[in-house]
Amino acid sequence: MPVESAIVGLYGVGLLLFPLTFGSIWPWPIDAFHAQVYSAIFLAGAGGIYLVWRSAPREELLVLGLAQFLVGPLAILGLVITDAAVHRIDWTATGTLCWLTLFGWIGISGVFKLYAAYRYFSSQSAS
Template sequence: MNPAWRAYLPVEMTILGAYGVGLLLFPLTFGGFWPWPIDAFHAQVYSAIFLAGAGGTYLVWRSAPREELLVLGLAQFLVGLLAVLGLFITDAAVHRIDWTAAGTLCWLALFGWIGISGILKLCAAPGILPRNRHRSQRRLDFQVTSGASCRAYCLCRFVLTQFRTENRSHFS
């Protein structure tokens, strides 16, 4: 693994882990800057996203196999992209987000950083289907990455569904 990644991954792991633990233990404090009001229960549910990201980053930092880098990169890209996209889509319907508020800008920066970090991990992983690999290994690679993308998609759909449900009750 590139020395720059070796230095960056513990920083990412610490930020994601600290924020996840903060949401879990002090949900109203750490969830207070979100663009929509979240209660303690939902802040603790959202903490799982950050704790899972910290755990995945730890696994990649520790051993860094290509498949784990791809899975983590794809999951982070989708979480970052779909969270921000969900905020834009929801606000287009309800027009209640203050886009100039410091909390909203921090939230956008946090999820934008997660998405960009995912893209960079995908770019840093060696080729998805190198030509010199045996056909069964390429099939396994496809199964690993497609299974991971399915799990990431399901996680993102769950988060967006929770977000939309929450917005209907808070913004109506």
């Protein structure tokens, strides 16, 4: 989790301080304003990951896992649905593939956190 927090946090800081550079991986063009607004998602995520890693209760692991599980796949699904109507995404572009990887990784990370929370709660109920 410390590596995950660092990566997500660095990307959030990058979007905030260098919005056009870090926003260039998005599948659609974003301006500096929107990149800086989007940075809040990544900075909040990095903060949540850091807090859970340091000593948060397992309930917070469950909440973080659920949030990541939903944000990752739903962002990708939203892109697919929108592009089905507008046909403006270059699915083979490096930036698009990086964006898909980032949000896919967020979703998969959420699954692992949900699994860890499930194991924790199932071991508690067995006691």
